[in-house]
Amino acid sequence: MNAVPDLKLDFPLRDLNTFGIAARAKAYVRIRSVEDLKAVRADPTLSGMPRLVLGGGSNLLLTRDFDGLVLHMTRTGITIAGEDETYRYVTALAGENWHSFVQWTLAQGCPGLENLSLIPGTVGASPIQNIGAYGSELADYVDAVTAFDFSTGDTFTLDASACRFAYRDSVFKHELRDRAVICSVRFRLPTQWQPNLRYAELAAEISAQGLSEPTPQQVSEAVIAIRRRKLPDPAQIGNAGSFFKNPVVSAAQRDALLSRYPALVSYPQSDGNYKLAAGWLIDQCGWKGRSMGQAGVHEKQALVLVNRGGATGAEVLALARRIVDDVQQRFGVTLEPEPVVI
Numbered sequence: 001m002n003a004v005p006d007l008k009l010d011f012p013l014r015d016l017n018t019f020g021i022a023a024r025a026k027a028y029v030r031i032r033s034v035e036d037l038k039a040v041r042a043d044p045t046l047s048g049m050p051r052l053v054l055g056g057g058s059n060l061l062l063t064r065d066f067d068g069l070v071l072h073m074t075r076t077g078i079t080i081a082g083e084d085e086t087y088r089y090v091t092a093l094a095g096e097n098w099h100s101f102v103q104w105t106l107a108q109g110c111p112g113l114e115n116l117s118l119i120p121g122t123v124g125a126s127p128i129q130n131i132g133a134y135g136s137e138l139a140d141y142v143d144a145v146t147a148f149d150f151s152t153g154d155t156f157t158l159d160a161s162a163c164r165f166a167y168r169d170s171v172f173k174h175e176l177r178d179r180a181v182i183c184s185v186r187f188r189l190p191t192q193w194q195p196n197l198r199y200a201e202l203a204a205e206i207s208a209q210g211l212s213e214p215t216p217q218q219v220s221e222a223v224i225a226i227r228r229r230k231l232p233d234p235a236q237i238g239n240a241g242s243f244f245k246n247p248v249v250s251a252a253q254r255d256a257l258l259s260r261y262p263a264l265v266s267y268p269q270s271d272g273n274y275k276l277a278a279g280w281l282i283d284q285c286g287w288k289g290r291s292m293g294q295a296g297v298h299e300k301q302a303l304v305l306v307n308r309g310g311a312t313g314a315e316v317l318a319l320a321r322r323i324v325d326d327v328q329q330r331f332g333v334t335l336e337p338e339p340v341v342i
């Protein structure tokens, strides 16, 4: 049996979450292989502890010390796994940095993921909430996900349909929660590439740069430029990106809201419902730029909550709850947090 590698006790997590919240884990292990996961599972003490699988900590709000075991996914590696007429297949291990992986695919002449440039975090976490941005979603490019099952000790592979991807959702947030540790993701990237400029702001950025036939790298650079303008850099001010999901409402509810608020920002969905811009709702409640203690709402983007320095997770959560209450009272719409709250 393998020994559990690198076990550390009472481990500080402040540098491992992009909110920069000071919290500690009872135990911490760096996971560099499936054998490491097997060793943890075989250990009578560790296997009984609550587990938190950690990638880049960019979709996480720690409101307390974690009284359990952190499994930090750090194994990296990328391989081109084959090609057919329609797709090139690329496999990346869970600990790969997402943005570096996207840039790697572009440098190899395998476009497709460019609209998802500069999203923080790891490849292993990308299927969990089906990361998306600028008119593109991870689900469109996943061929299969391979994970370790803590309940059986086996490794299994799901194809994209079995992952049940939806808006910021997947099977890994439901039946497989607390059970599956994603070890690698195989992507299928189109051999016939077309730029995806459905998102108006991205199309405007490309056209402002005078690019009529942008390359994948130019689309990636345009996405990076927009994101740098709009979103705070966690290295400068702690945050976890969008703190709330955009709520989805029925057409009737959207029409009723639109008659009262003609400037309401909403997007039609394929099932007839409408997605509302959560940032607009929060902004209308007057929260943009405000703070409660050291937790605040970003000045440029009402959807992003920030740590103004030394905020506790409880402070951030209290602020989030006030915002949820205000939006509920004013619009009758319930906001849900996007990050995982511990």
Ligand SMILES: Cc1cc2nc3c(=O)[nH]c(=O)nc-3n(C[C@H](O)[C@H](O)[C@H](O)COP(=O)(O)OP(=O)(O)OC[C@H]3O[C@@H](n4cnc5c(N)ncnc54)[C@H](O)[C@@H]3O)c2cc1C
Residues within 6 Å of the ligand: 018, 052, 053, 054, 055, 056, 057, 058, 059, 060, 073, 094, 119, 120, 121, 122, 123, 124, 125, 126, 128, 129, 130, 131, 132, 133, 180, 181, 182, 183, 231, 232, 233, 234, 239, 240, 241, 242, 340
């Ligand atoms: C500035 C900023 C901008 C952002 N922009 C976007 C955006 O445009 N679109 C978007 O979708 N998200 C965005 N995010 C959120 C975040 O980057 C993504 O959700 C990302 O996929 C999280 O990756 P991570 O490795 O940091 O995950 P973590 O924060 O470490 O973990 C998140 C969740 O996934 C689980 N998890 C992590 N790795 C694994 C694994 N290998 N196996 C099983 N479970 C695992 C964790 O247990 C936790 O529940 C943004 C965040 C920030 C800070």
